[in-house]
Amino acid sequence: EAGVVQSPRYKIIEKKQPVAFWCNPISGHNTLYWYRQNLGQGPELLIRYENEEAVDDSQLPKDRFSAERLKGVDSTLKIQPAELGDSAVYLCASSFGQNQPQHFGDGTRLSIL
Amino acid sequence: GIQVEQSPPDLILQEGANSTLRCNFSDSVNNLQWFHQNPWGQLINLFYIPSGTKQNGRLSATTVATERYSLLYISSSQTTDSGVYFCAVTLSGATNKLIFGTGTLLAVQP
Numbered sequence: 001e002a003g004v005v006q007s008p009r010y011k012i013i014e015k016k017q018p019v020a021f022w023c024n025p026i027s028g029h030n031t032l033y034w035y036r037q038n039l040g041q042g043p044e045l046l047i048r049y050e051n052e053e054a055v056d057d058s059q060l061p062k063d064r065f066s067a068e069r070l071k072g073v074d075s076t077l078k079i080q081p082a083e084l085g086d087s088a089v090y091l092c093a094s095s096f097g098q099n100q101p102q103h104f105g106d107g108t109r110l111s112i113l
Numbered sequence: 114g115i116q117v118e119q120s121p122p123d124l125i126l127q128e129g130a131n132s133t134l135r136c137n138f139s140d141s142v143n144n145l146q147w148f149h150q151n152p153w154g155q156l157i158n159l160f161y162i163p164s165g166t167k168q169n170g171r172l173s174a175t176t177v178a179t180e181r182y183s184l185l186y187i188s189s190s191q192t193t194d195s196g197v198y199f200c201a202v203t204l205s206g207a208t209n210k211l212i213f214g215t216g217t218l219l220a221v222q223p
Contacts, residue, residue: 046210106154107154
């Protein structure tokens, strides 16, 4: 079974530029999550999708962050414009519904210059 | 909000040694997972263990939900066990948001 696939693996951009991350969850997993992990800390949830519906986006900075999961499968997380403080690892996870184990992708390491 | 504390924060072991990592949480939880984040940043599922005991090779875990703690046992440690170990919980009656603990940084020396 293929795991959660994320791309790109690394991204370096200048501040104020836009950036996008892509995630393809494990086949059949209807719940998808985006987390952000700052250096030396554990991941923190940004947004959770049940199929194509965003059911928890309370931690997503909506002034510059957006996400979509149009067909209820893969998802894109966007930042526009990026700020220096956005440097972090962005992790995608998926699960087969609620109260099921979450499986993580390898993440995208974002560096803002 | 819920507090998820892990101990010890750092641990250095000689290859072959055994260790116990602890995770304490301050509120009732639905689920608990243990992860290993390797030096390349990959977050690997170890156990999904809301209660009881599970074993997988050299690793085992026990969660006592009524006393709000979980333990991860590593036996005969290897250098590839190095990295950060996180426990993460989801709250009872809440969304499926994983709340990660403070982590234990493990270094296994040859």
